[in-house]
Amino acid sequence: MEGVLLLKKFSAIAILALVVLAAVPAGAATSSGATATAQNTIASVIAGSTAVNIGVDSLSSVWQTTRSATSEVTIGTVGGATLPGGSKRAATNKTSSGKDSIGTGTKSVGGLASVTVAGGTVAASVTPAEVLSEVELRLASADLLSGLATLGTAATTTASDITSSRAKVDRTVTIGQAGLLSIGDLLTRLGISPLSLACAAVEEAGATLGVDTSDACSQLAAATAAIGNGQVSLDNVVDSLTSVLASFSLSQVQSDFNTVDALVCGALDVVCQNDAHQTIVDINSDGGYGATLPADFDGAKAAMLARLQEILDDYGDISLTSDAVTDAASGTCADASDALGAVIAGVPSEAGSLQPVLDTLDVACGALASTLDDLLNTPLLSLTTLKVSLQAIATAVSPTATVGGTLASLKVGALAPVGVPLSLSSSDFEAAATTVKAAVSDVIDALALGLTAPEFDLMKTATSKGKQSDGTWYAKASLTAVHFKLPSQTIDVPSVDPLGILAGTGGLAAPARASFPGRASAPVTTPAVQLDVAKFAGAATFKPGVKGNRLAITGLDDSSVFLLAFTLFAGAILVRRFLQRA
DSSP: OHHHHHHHHHHHHHHHHHHHHHTOOGGGEEOSSEEEEEEEEEEEEEETTEEEEEEEEEEEEEESSSEEEEEEEEEEEETTEEOSOOEEEEESSTTTOEEEEOOOEEEEETTTEEEEEEEEEEEEEEOSSOEEEEEEEEEEEEEETTTTEEEOOEEEEEEEEEOSSEEEEEEEEEEEEEEEEEHHHHHHHTTOOGGGSOHHHHHHHHHHHTOOOTTHHHHHHHHHHHHHHHHHHHHHHHHHHHHHTTTOOHHHHHHHHHHHHTOOOOTTOHHHHHHHHHHHHHHHHHHOOOOOOOSSHHHHHHHHHHHHHHHHHHHHHHHHHHHHHHHHTTOOHHHHHHHHHHHHHHOGGGHHHHHHHHHHHHHHHHHHHHHHHHHHTSEEEEEEEEEEEEEEEEESSOOEEEEEEEEEEEEETTSOOSSSSEETTSTTHHHHHHHHHHHHHHHHHHTOSOOOOOEEEEEEEEEEEEEOTTSOEEEEEEEEEEEEEEOOEEEEEESSOTTGGGTTSTTOOOOOOOOOTTOOEEEEEEOOEEEEEEEEEEEEEEOOOGGGOOEETTSOBHHHHHHHHHHHHHHHHHHHHHHHHO
């Protein structure tokens, strides 16, 4: 009897096991291995040992025996410093799933990077049916390395998403406008003074960039002539004052001044007054001061003191003028202008002859400085409304990897836009990209500094998909919208700057460099400079269970579960039949 009861219990347990196994929900299963990851950067610049990255996000979704979703945004990094305002979210189940906001406002590291964040979120979610990580980031503006790269509005969204049938990465970015690699900032980062450019190089580079610099050499000649005229005028002022005071030495004038100043006689002291008059007469006749002895002693004394003071003042002005001429001897616009202005202020009587010279100097030097500024402030490359997207989907049998993008306009310097608009999928894109690459190289060459041609790519993409030897299906995609790199190199620059007359004008300064007599140039070793815009990559892998079925959390696949349930069910039926016969 006890055997019968035992068999009945076994039967009941088997049936219950079948019911439980059959009731295992779809959400309690997972693929035998699925991942979706993405790493993205809106823009990055590396100049020597200084690296700046902005808008960096990283996502990861994993669905295996355990499930997890992680999304993280870093507003920017500058060397070892991290800009504030980033956010991170991680989830391993429904309870820990959620979304966080990204801090807004301007984040900066002085002189290296400034980013204004308009908003954004990070999210991570794990449910029975899906593992999902998402990032959204909106920027109002960004400046990398003080103008080396500037961005207007930028928005990016990224998602890594896994379900029971596939793993997927989606990425989109839109950049409203960007100005990249202005000539002045590029030269500064290379350690090359803009004053090292020859006027012919300014003209040629301007023509290549579409900037009117055709008068650079004539403006240089005019500025040089104006500086020479200013120096001549200063020399004339010194000669004039020196001639007026030729019969005096400073020690004599000082001695006479003290003598006259010491003559104090009482109103009734006739002897003193007689001696005083005689002294003044002697000084007047010997010194040639040009003062006429009046009838009264006090008037004569006052006239002498006034004239002596004028002489002392003139000597002071001569000293000022001599210093100014010495300062102007370096032949720069700033020095000559300062010298002329100082003499005009110190010797107002000379303003009539010096002010026109100063005006001519300022106009000539200003024209040259303006022309150089136009060149230096022009971006090597600029673009508007860049839209790029990436998708990688790993599924059994049919994985896909795609990259696409469009540009409303793309241009070198101030030249006309190339191929408006541009689509990555268009047959015209390759020709347009070739044109832009050639123009960028031409500009670098036109600077006549001996720089090698840069490594330059537009819309550089890569995709791959397929099945690995272990049965894992994969899809990968990457895109870099703009890539520019100048390697470190040693070049020769002039030891005396061709545009050195502009040193000190509008912030222009020539860096100190080693040189020695007879050397025409000095070596400069430039750092490597690299710029990447809209650089991102995504990868997805998916490994299904046997015959494409899903695996239970226990590690058994669906077919194994069915086989176990069927065995238990059959066993239960046989036991029942045995008991009924008993």
